[in-house]
Amino acid sequence: MTQRAMLCPRCRRLIGSDESNCSWCGASRPAAWRQATARIWGGFDGDWPVKAIITVNIVFYILSLVLSTHGGPSLNPFSMLTPDQTSLVLLGGTGTIPIDRFGRYWTVLSANYLHGGILHLLFNLMALRQIAPWVRQEYGISRMFIIYTLGGMCGYVISYLAGVPLTIGASAAVCALIGALLYFGRSRGGAYGAAVYREVGGWVIGLFIFGLMMPGINNWGHGGGIIGGIVVGMMLGYGERKPETAFHRFLALLCAITTAGVLGWAVFDAFAP
Numbered sequence: 476m477t478q479r480a481m482l483c484p485r486c487r488r489l490i491g492s493d494e495s496n497c498s499w500c501g502a503s504r505p506a507a508w509r510q511a512t513a514r515i516w517g518g519f520d521g522d523w524p525v526k527a528i529i530t531v532n533i534v535f536y537i538l539s540l541v542l543s544t545h546g547g548p549s550l551n552p553f554s555m556l557t558p559d560q561t562s563l564v565l566l567g568g569t570g571t572i573p574i575d576r577f578g579r580y581w582t583v584l585s586a587n588y589l590h591g592g593i594l595h596l597l598f599n600l601m602a603l604r605q606i607a608p609w610v611r612q613e614y615g616i617s618r619m620f621i622i623y624t625l626g627g628m629c630g631y632v633i634s635y636l637a638g639v640p641l642t643i644g645a646s647a648a649v650c651a652l653i654g655a656l657l658y659f660g661r662s663r664g665g666a667y668g669a670a671v672y673r674e675v676g677g678w679v680i681g682l683f684i685f686g687l688m689m690p691g692i693n694n695w696g697h698g699g700g701i702i703g704g705i706v707v708g709m710m711l712g713y714g715e716r717k718p719e720t721a722f723h724r725f726l727a728l729l730c731a732i733t734t735a736g737v738l739g740w741a742v743f744d745a746f747a748p
Contacts, residue, residue, distance in 0.1 A: 524620055525607040529600050531738065532645055535588045536596050539566055542745060556593040563589055563643055565745035567737070569631050570641040583631040584624070584737045589643040599645040603652075610652045613659050615719040617727035618711045619652070622704055624730040626651020629703025630696040637695040644693070647700035653678055654704025659713050 496503055539558035542565060564573055567585025574580055590596040611619040627648025634642055653675055660672030679701065686694040711723065 522608060522611075524616055525604065525611070528607070528623065529603065532588050532590065532596065532600060535566060535738070536590050538742065538745070539563055539589060542566065557591065560641065562745070563591065564641065567741040568641055568643045569635065570639050571635060572640045574635055581737045581740070583628045583635065584734060585741050586631055586643045587627040587645050587648045588738060590645070591643060595644060599649060602649050603645060606649060606652045606656070610655055613715075614655065614708065614711065614713050615723070617719050617723040618713075620727045621711060621723070621730055622651050622655045622707050623648045624734060625707050626654060626700050626703035629706070630698075630700030633699030633702070634693055634696040639693055639695055642693045642696055644696070646693070647696040650682070650697045650700030651704030651707070654701035655708035657701070658705045658708040662713070663715065
């Protein structure tokens with residue numbers, strides 16, 4: 476089968492169709508199956524995993540509205556766009572109530588895809604759309620998704636240990652991405668690293684102040700997500716110091732399969748007669 480020109484997985488420069496090694500950095504051309512995996516996961520549009528996360532969040536928000544049973548007509552249009560607590564618990568809200576009473580430990584993952592209202596959803600998705608591409612640029616697609624998944628879970632584990640009874644939202648996972656950028660800026664150093672650290676540090680301060688001023692904000696989840704993002708980002712490394720490997724792609728695929736399984740089970744359990 477004729478080879479095609481491709482981007483080098485290490486330096487991201489072009490490897491010609493007749494080359495077995497990158498002429499820039501010397502890296503070997505990946506095997507055909509690895510190229511196929513990279514195309515499936517990364518695609519030609521590197522933002523598609525971010526769009527997929529956004530889509531799943533929107534779908535689960537709609538499902539939570541479908542499951543909700545509001546008592547009657549309301550003059551407040553936003554009340555029609557607010558799922559009730561029962562639907563959120565059924566679809567995978569987390570906290571001491573779902574975990575301790577019902578043994579739903581998997582909700583530390585599913586809660587990252589649920590929201591309590593239209594403004595809650597829009598705020599988190601706008602933050603995700605701004606931050607995730609930046610993390611993808613510095614860490615790569617696979618590591619970005621790993622940080623989003625594991626960091627968000629870490630946020631909700633800490634929230635559970637702090638005794639929060641019921642909580643939801645993508646903000647723990649978004650804060651994990653912020654934590655990864657904090658680590659990147661601090662570790663990289665230089666003018667660019669310092670600029671990243673200052674800007675992201677400003678977001679952290681803003682989140683802290685916002686959490687103190689607004690009722691119902693899960694500051695434990697936010698703080699846990701930031702810590703999780705720092706730790707996972709440190710363990711995985713970022714692109715300038717450590718290129719993405721087959722292990723990173725495998726771990727990202729495992730996160731995707733686990734997420735799909737957990738969310739699929741949540742839907743089945745919620746709608747089962």
